[in-house]
Amino acid sequence: MAGLLQALVGVSEKAADIARLCRREQPLFQLLVAEKTGPDRNRRFLQDFKTLADVLIQEVIKHDLGKEFPELQGHIHGEESNEFRSPEGEMVTVRVCATPGDTAALLLAVLAPEREAAELLADAVHRDVALADTALAGVELSIPLQDLAIWIDPIDSTNEYIRGSEDVGPVDGIAPAGLCSALVLIGAYNRHTGCPVLGVINEPFFRRDSETRRYGHHGQHRGSRDPTDTCTGGPHPRRWQGRYHWGVAYGDTRLSSLSPPGPSLVPRVVLSRAEAPAVQAALKRLCGGRLLFAAGAGYKLLCVILGLADIYVLSEGSTFAWDACAPHAILRALGGGIVALAGALQARRAGGTRTPPELVYNRPIDGADGAERWANCGGLVAYVDPQHLEAVLATLDTVPGL
Structure with a gap:
């Protein structure tokens, strides 16, 4: 189980890398949006989108976890269908192939003619993630894998991911909207009782690097262009720093990367x-x-x-x-x-x-x-x-x- 916790954190980091890459590359940002329809549409929003980042991240997590933990195969569930419509109108089943070249070829069916973008994504999909987290490495747990199943939200708050501003200031410490609210969520639950036992939250857009944040502002809408933005190939790439949090609640075990927040007299x-x-x-x-x-x-x-x-x-x-x-x-x-x-x-x-x-x-x-x-x-x-x-x-x- 400790290995699963580390694996969930690792795939969340890979997911965050892909989310940042898709937001950074303007061809990806413009091309990889498809409107949800029918029963997969969240009725709360007039327009609810899924992006290729959503679908690809979900399939990467399924692939990597299923490969490392065969007991979980068939029990890793996500929000998104892995069907995506190509520019020519054909349905493409997005998945992780055996090699970066094969994955790039499949993604090119969606991204054509953006071969470089497909290759960048494929490289990110197949890249190994090394975690330098001594606290995480020291966690020891014992939970039977055959009792667990996984829920994935590859990019929660997709509308903010697609259209959200990068410069929304916090109010009382909370951002009322914006890119920072787009998260990667991976939770494990007991498949018999339904009780959640392990969770990882990754913030891909926690903060911008202090050396690059002063440069051009990414447009809030598809199609906007800024000559200094890395999305248009400008000279000053905008780098984002992420962070993650995890927690385990199984039997009498309570472990987390965080400490319980202090009490407040009046609830916020x-x-x-x-x-x-x-x-x-x-x-x-x-x-x-x-x-x-x-x-x-x-x-x-x-x-x-x-x-x-x-x-x-x-x-x-x-x-x-x-x-x-x-x-x-x-x-x-x-x-x-x-x-x-x-x-x-x-x-x-x-x-x-x-x-x-x-x-x-x-x-x-x-x-x-x-x-x-x-x-x-x-x-x-x-x-x-x-x-x-x-x-x-x-x-x-x-x-x-x-």
């Missing part, structure tokens, strides 16, 4: 700006008149993990298993969790005194199609401090319609 709640007005109004009263806002479910969950917020509330079923599995494992490692909001309120109204039910990751929704099979129906509440969870549930219990 982070929300989507699209959250229901009644929910916002109730929580604003609880929080002393101030709410925090951010983009991306994974990023809002990360804000709770890092102690930038105490609670993340979402009253709708617009997140999915791949959004929550990795952060949930880290939150459990820190003493918290993610409860199903509707179930928690129902139990509370029935007079239940036990810990509210938490999300699980092995139960598709009967009768649903496509991505909706794995939606977190009824919303969620993420927390570290159980007292904050109780205060929020007591407040939301008064909101009509919840």
Whole structure:
């Protein structure tokens, strides 16, 4: 299991490299966007995109983990279909081939005529990642691999990845939007109980290198060009530095790369700006008149993990298993969790005194199609401090319609 944890971190680093490469190379950025349709479309957004970066990262993670841990083959799940439409309209099945040359040839079917871009991507796919993390190397765990399955969100907050500004400043330590909210999420769960046991969150765009950030600003929309931007081959490449976080919660074992955040007297709640007005109004009263806002479910969950917020509330079923599995494992490692909001309120109204039910990751929704099979129906509440969870549930219990 310790080897799996190190492998998850390693593939998250490779994924982050690919995400940065696709954002950096303007031909990739312009060509590799396809609109989701049908049951794979997230109904919350008018336009929901998948990128080749999404698909390729997912397939790289599946390939590398399945090769190293055969027990996991067939149990590594992701958000994206690996079908991608080429410029000529043909469907291409994206996968990792035996050699960089073969992978480049397959990617060229999508990228043609951008041969150099296909070769750059293929090299990144086949490059070995070396981790220099002594703390991670010293972790010893024993969890049967045959009990585990994996959820991957290759690039959470895809809209911000595609269109998000690189220069959004934080408000109370939290970026309200922008490229920094695009994350790689990899979570392992017990395939029998659905309980999350291991999570890795990678921030590919944590910060820009101090030597390059002063140069040209990447356009926020496809097709924009800046003569000093590396995406257009300019002389001053913009380099991004990433970072990762991990957590393990299995049996009595609680391990994490992070320490539990310190308590705060008044809970700080982070929300989507699209959250229901009644929910916002109730929580604003609880929080002393101030709410925090951010983009991306994974990023809002990360804000709770890092102690930038105490609670993340979402009253709708617009997140999915791949959004929550990795952060949930880290939150459990820190003493918290993610409860199903509707179930928690129902139990509370029935007079239940036990810990509210938490999300699980092995139960598709009967009768649903496509991505909706794995939606977190009824919303969620993420927390570290159980007292904050109780205060929020007591407040939301008064909101009509919840």
